[in-house]
Amino acid sequence: xxxxxxxxxxxxxxxxxxxxxxxxxxxxxxxxxxxxxxxxxxxxxxxxxxxxxxxxxxxxxxxxxxxxxxxxxxxxxxxxxxxxxxxxxxxxxxxxxxxxxxxxxxxxxxxxxxxxxxxxxxxxxxxxxxxxxxxxxxxxxxxxxxxxxxxxxxxxxxxxxxxxxxxxxxxxxxxxxxxxxxxxxxxxxxxxxxxxxxxxxxxxxxxxxxxxxxxxxxxxxxxxxxxxxxxxxxxxxxxxxxxxxxxxxxxxxxxxxxxxxxxxxxxxxxxxxxxxxxxxxxxxxxxxxxxxxxxxxxxxxxxxxxxxxxxxxxxxxxxxxxxxxxxxxxxxxxxxxxxxxxxxxxxxxxxxxxxxxxxxxxxxxxxxxxxxxxxxxxxxxxxxxxxxxxxxxxxxxxxxxxxxxxxxxxxxxxxxxxxxxxxxxxxxxxxxxxxxxxxxxxxxxxxxxxxxxxxxxxxxxxxxxxxxxxxxxxxxxxxxxxxxxxxxxxxxx
Amino acid sequence: xxxxxxxxxxxxxxxxxxxxxxxxxxxxxxxxxxxxxxxxxxxxxxxxxxxxxxxxxxxxxxxxxxxx
Numbered sequence: 001x002x003x004x005x006x007x008x009x010x011x012x013x014x015x016x017x018x019x020x021x022x023x024x025x026x027x028x029x030x031x032x033x034x035x036x037x038x039x040x041x042x043x044x045x046x047x048x049x050x051x052x053x054x055x056x057x058x059x060x061x062x063x064x065x066x067x068x069x070x071x072x073x074x075x076x077x078x079x080x081x082x083x084x085x086x087x088x089x090x091x092x093x094x095x096x097x098x099x100x101x102x103x104x105x106x107x108x109x110x111x112x113x114x115x116x117x118x119x120x121x122x123x124x125x126x127x128x129x130x131x132x133x134x135x136x137x138x139x140x141x142x143x144x145x146x147x148x149x150x151x152x153x154x155x156x157x158x159x160x161x162x163x164x165x166x167x168x169x170x171x172x173x174x175x176x177x178x179x180x181x182x183x184x185x186x187x188x189x190x191x192x193x194x195x196x197x198x199x200x201x202x203x204x205x206x207x208x209x210x211x212x213x214x215x216x217x218x219x220x221x222x223x224x225x226x227x228x229x230x231x232x233x234x235x236x237x238x239x240x241x242x243x244x245x246x247x248x249x250x251x252x253x254x255x256x257x258x259x260x261x262x263x264x265x266x267x268x269x270x271x272x273x274x275x276x277x278x279x280x281x282x283x284x285x286x287x288x289x290x291x292x293x294x295x296x297x298x299x300x301x302x303x304x305x306x307x308x309x310x311x312x313x314x315x316x317x318x319x320x321x322x323x324x325x326x327x328x329x330x331x332x333x334x335x336x337x338x339x340x341x342x343x344x345x346x347x348x349x350x351x352x353x354x355x356x357x358x359x360x361x362x363x364x365x366x367x368x369x370x371x372x373x374x375x376x377x378x379x380x381x382x383x384x385x386x387x388x389x390x391x392x393x394x395x396x397x398x399x400x401x402x403x404x405x406x407x408x409x410x411x412x413x414x415x416x417x418x419x420x421x422x423x424x425x426x427x428x429x430x431x432x433x434x435x436x437x438x439x440x441x442x443x444x445x446x447x448x449x450x451x452x453x454x455x456x457x458x459x460x461x462x463x464x465x466x467x468x469x470x471x472x473x474x475x476x477x478x479x480x481x482x483x484x485x486x487x488x489x490x491x492x493x
Numbered sequence: 494x495x496x497x498x499x500x501x502x503x504x505x506x507x508x509x510x511x512x513x514x515x516x517x518x519x520x521x522x523x524x525x526x527x528x529x530x531x532x533x534x535x536x537x538x539x540x541x542x543x544x545x546x547x548x549x550x551x552x553x554x555x556x557x558x559x560x561x
Binding site: 071074077078081082084085088092208209210212213214217221222223224225226233236237240241264267268270271272274275277278281284 | 499502503506507508510511514515516517519521522523524525526527530531533534535537538540541542544545548550551
């Protein structure tokens with residue numbers, strides 16, 4: 001067994017051990033399992049939300065995009081900052097409402113706020129459909145990391161099975177507590193590894209950042225800016241906006257909000273999270289360093305850029321440490337995603353349908369469903385279609401459709417009815433599903449628009465449709481007197 | 494009033510690239526567009542720190558945590 005492999009296994013074992021131990025001394029009821037009894041302080045919440053920034057998508061995808069696409073990769077650095085600004089005003093009222101009504105999930109929030117189990121069911125369905133490709137992506141990333149950094153000793157499929165088993169075990173036992181403890185180790189590791197690589201590689205291989213970027217600009221003019229068409233400035237701005245709005249609409253990010261002890265946690269985090277994001281800059285540097293040194297990776301292989309250049313440059317033990325850090329970037333977000341999918345299924349789909357009210361039964365159902373969700377994700381990851389990244393972008397476009405109805409629910413007098421919210425979300429999600437599955441462009445739907453607008457992210461276009469439908473249905477309902485719009489925030493109680 | 498500063502990063506990141514989509518000149522060794530975006534990430538933190546410091550909600554919050 002090579003040094004690299006030994007180190008990777010040590011990290012996997014550490015993750016499992018910490019994850020299982022996290023349940024120690026706690027009565028794992030539904031509220032403890034999903035939202036840690038709302039007892040996490042600023043540091044844990046910070047790391048759970050920051051966990052969202054450093055997933056395998058950013059670790060491999062961020063360097064891979066810098067390597068393969070150049071300028072368009074910058075979007076990954078931007079959307080988080082804008083999302084954190086929004087979070088300053090968005091998250092405290094959501095957290096407060098959830099605490100007052102003991103809510104444990106995102107669909108739970110919508111169901112309660114709009115007094116509509118139907119709407120809750122739709123939100124849960126959208127959430128689960130968006131979460132599965134996200135989980136698949138983590139597992140595929142895990143497979144790549146382990147097989148590459150073990151120098152091919154372990155196949156990606158074996159790595160996927162082992163990783164899924166570890167996550168399933170500690171999610172079933174410890175729930176969100178396991179994710180939080182592993183997030184501590186993960187972030188410490190990733191910080192060290194990424195800073196080291198992002199500083200060492202450009203200096204060692206090129207003699208400095210300026211020299212590196214000059215060399216790239218000379219070899220590939222325009223590569224380091226945005227292209228005229230395709231992933232143009234218009235694509236950039238609309239994708240940054242879509243991802244900023246969608247950031248906290250992911251069910252697992254929304255659920256992580258509920259773990260906070262008090263509302264000031266979010267305001268503090270909004271100050272520090274943007275700076276923390278700058279680590280992504282060093283991920284880009286690694287990808288850019290690889291452009292001229294390990295050329296020739298194409299298609300899905302661009303994701304290998306970070307590991308290829310590491311293997312070329314470093315001893316096996318150091319590759320092992322990098323691989324171990326990479327394994328954690330898959331396991332921690334993966335555990336949050338699995339837990340979310342299980343909670344959505346048990347609390348927001350099965351329980352209302354089957355009339356289960358007892359929290360202990362819901363908790364048992366949620367925990368029992370964890371292996372099923374893991375198996376579904378493993379199946380997709382191994383049967384391996386090429387369209388995973390397309391699915392993830394679709395997932396982002398899906399969850400962002402929840403944004404208008406959420407904002408409306410925070411207004412003092414909510415003008416949106418539950419039917420309006422339902423119709424708006426359904427219309428937005430429908431448009432995203434139709435255009436992505438049929439590979440339609442915006443100008444196929446609205447031929448009178450100039451072709452330049454094809455670069456606009458389709459999720460933003462769907463968001464516009466969503467708001468229009470939501471407004472029309474709410475308005476029509478009020479005009480025709482078809483049942484009063486739902487009371488704003490249950491002010492009547 | 495100070496909270497309106499929070500709109501600035503949106504303008505800088507969403508509208509700024511229209512005018513600054515260029516590689517040269519390199520700023521601090523980075524392509525111009527990247528350096529511009531990095532500057533706004535740093536400014537975002539600074540602006541949010543200012544807003545936090547002047548926000549009365551952060552004084553009122555003390556009773557919120559212990560309450561429930």
